[in-house]
Amino acid sequence: MTDKQVRVLLVDDHTLFRKGLAELLEQRGEIHVAGMAANGDAALSLLAEVQPDVVITDLNMPPQGGVALLRRIRAENWRGPVLILTVSDAEEDLANAMRAGAQGYLLKDMEPDDVVDAVQRAVRGETVVAPTMTMKLVHLLQGGAPATQKVDALKSLTAREREILDYLAQGLSNKAIARALDISHDTVKLHVRHILAKLNLTSRVEAAVFAVEHKSVKREH
Numbered sequence: 001m002t003d004k005q006v007r008v009l010l011v012d013d014h015t016l017f018r019k020g021l022a023e024l025l026e027q028r029g030e031i032h033v034a035g036m037a038a039n040g041d042a043a044l045s046l047l048a049e050v051q052p053d054v055v056i057t058d059l060n061m062p063p064q065g066g067v068a069l070l071r072r073i074r075a076e077n078w079r080g081p082v083l084i085l086t087v088s089d090a091e092e093d094l095a096n097a098m099r100a101g102a103q104g105y106l107l108k109d110m111e112p113d114d115v116v117d118a119v120q121r122a123v124r125g126e127t128v129v130a131p132t133m134t135m136k137l138v139h140l141l142q143g144g145a146p147a148t149q150k151v152d153a154l155k156s157l158t159a160r161e162r163e164i165l166d167y168l169a170q171g172l173s174n175k176a177i178a179r180a181l182d183i184s185h186d187t188v189k190l191h192v193r194h195i196l197a198k199l200n201l202t203s204r205v206e207a208a209v210f211a212v213e214h215k216s217v218k219r220e221h
Contacts, residue, residue: 059086104128134171169211
């Protein structure tokens with residue numbers, strides 16, 4: 001294991017899924033599964049021992065579930081990112097998780113590479129959600145305070161960056177955007193970094209919210 005590896009505590013009540021996910025996460029060598037637990041009590045007992053960078057937990061597991069575990073983790077004053085990994089694409093579950101302090105909401109049908117990418121982005125401080133959940137999160141966030149970014153910032157984007165911003169607002173992953181535009185995955189990642197920098201944003205979710213809120217402005221240019 002190298003110092004650059006992300007240490008993960010994996011919590012899921014299904015043994016086969018837990019072990020299979022651990023194997024998938026470690027395949028690229030960038031993530032180390034430092035501990036695994038089948039429930040919240042076991043996870044809390046491991047938290048101080050394994051000192052993870054990220055906790056990944058299932059949503060619906062006995063006896064209390066992932067959101068309850070998240071609240072218990074926060075009560076222990078552990079402030080690292082907690083990601084929910086679930087089969088549920090319900091907006092209510094997403095809302096409950098994010099309000100409880102989750103930094104991400106991932107779905108179990110995501111591509112393994114996308115899960116690895118989400119874990120790494122969460123460590124960097126980004127809020128991460130499954131691509132198909134992006135618009136649901138945008139809907140939730142639009143109920144809060146309006147965006148404060150200047151609309152003039154859109155003018156600094158190139159035509160290709162504006163195009164990619166539209167795809168981000170639709171909830172497409174980098175791979176899906178690359179396929180749609182017939183460009184490489186790395187090129188998309190570079191464009192996304194430029195978009196976030198130019199708009200003074202920190203995550204793809206913020207970019208999606210910004211794009212949706214300024215949809216009418218984008219159409220004028």
